[in-house]
Amino acid sequence: MPQQHKDHSQNHLHQFAIFVTAYLAATVRHFLRGGAVVTLVQNEWGARRLQPLKPASMPAVFEQVARLVKVAIKDGEPEYVATTCNEQTAKILLHSEPFQQA
Numbered sequence: 001m002p003q004q005h006k007d008h009s010q011n012h013l014h015q016f017a018i019f020v021t022a023y024l025a026a027t028v029r030h031f032l033r034g035g036a037v038v039t040l041v042q043n044e045w046g047a048r049r050l051q052p053l054k055p056a057s058m059p060a061v062f063e064q065v066a067r068l069v070k071v072a073i074k075d076g077e078p079e080y081v082a083t084t085c086n087e088q089t090a091k092i093l094l095h096s097e098p099f100q101q102a
């Protein structure tokens with residue numbers, strides 16, 4: 001699984017949005033429709049439909065395609081530490097230009 005650095009600076013957020021959209025698109029299950037993220041689901045009879053995803057569920061979706069890490073300084077050296085994506089960060093990513101233009 002690829003690693004992606006989590007940083008709230010505008011440039012890193014922009015890069016992360018590009019990275020995540022590419023990997024979500026590669027799953028062929030998640031799509032951007034009308035500015036909202038939808039996922040392809042199948043019911044018990046085999047019928048498929050697109051179901052909108054709420055921002056609260058997006059951190060789990062992001063973590064399906066990337067392992068998020070942040071940079072921490074330990075003994076004067078950068079060290080990558082696993083982290084999670086919270087709902088607020090997910091909302092920022094969902095509304096970012098690179099995510100919406102994907």
